[in-house]
Amino acid sequence: MKDTLQFESSRATASFTVKKEAEANLPTEFGPFQIVGFRSTNSNEEFVALVKGEIEPEKPTLIRIHSQCLTGDVFHSLKCDCGPQLQRAMEMVQEEGRGIIVYQHQEGRGIGIVNKIKAYALQDEGADTIEANLRLGFGIDEREYHQCAEVIKLLGARKVRLMSNNPDKLRALRDAGLDVVERVPLEIKAKEQSFKYLTTKKEKMGHLLRLNGIF
Numbered sequence: 001m002k003d004t005l006q007f008e009s010s011r012a013t014a015s016f017t018v019k020k021e022a023e024a025n026l027p028t029e030f031g032p033f034q035i036v037g038f039r040s041t042n043s044n045e046e047f048v049a050l051v052k053g054e055i056e057p058e059k060p061t062l063i064r065i066h067s068q069c070l071t072g073d074v075f076h077s078l079k080c081d082c083g084p085q086l087q088r089a090m091e092m093v094q095e096e097g098r099g100i101i102v103y104q105h106q107e108g109r110g111i112g113i114v115n116k117i118k119a120y121a122l123q124d125e126g127a128d129t130i131e132a133n134l135r136l137g138f139g140i141d142e143r144e145y146h147q148c149a150e151v152i153k154l155l156g157a158r159k160v161r162l163m164s165n166n167p168d169k170l171r172a173l174r175d176a177g178l179d180v181v182e183r184v185p186l187e188i189k190a191k192e193q194s195f196k197y198l199t200t201k202k203e204k205m206g207h208l209l210r211l212n213g214i215f
């Protein structure tokens with residue numbers, strides 16, 4: 001029986017397009033995590049996961065897929081809610097004592113940092129985040145979550161409590177064969193500068209946000 005299971009898991013791993021390459025301890029302001037590095041086997045993309053606690057397939061696991069946002073995560077931009085969302089997710093995993101945050105390098109919903117700055121310039125002239133992307137010749141959202149789902153599977157999780165307001169991410173993980181048992185809202189209070197961006201996410205991209213005014 002054990003041999004069969006091992007065969008099954010090695011066969012499943014063989015079809016993966018990401019590979020775990022490195023793992024180390026990472027003490028953070030929010031508590032200690034394991035940091036795990038993955039590489040795509042069919043592109044130059046790298047993925048990082050912060051992991052806490054024992055991850056088991058039968059136990060629902062608190063999970064976030066966070067898309068890199070240089071301006072929000074590093075420069076504390078007020079144009080979006082990415083930085084506070086990442087910090088809140090780390091706090092929630094720390095409080096729970098168990099969970100995974102997958103950090104994917106798909107900056108600016110997949111268009112890259114320089115194109116994102118071009119989009120910001122169009123926004124300075126009055127375009128919203130979607131109009132700006134479309135005027136630059138991109139889709140509304142160029143991100144793709146298939147390999148993030150593989151990272152989650154390789155870390156041993158199957159039942160997901162997803163910290164997200166984005167219905168596309170819920171759908172993508174379900175399509176990839178993960179059991180999304182719960183959506184855990186991750187709402188950051190809108191600031192004056194991010195209110196328009198969050199309103200666009202809610203009204204044009206179907207994000208599950210309440211947006212009860214500006215704080």
Ligand SMILES: [Zn+2]
Nearest residue numbers: 069072080082
């Ligand atoms: Zn952002």
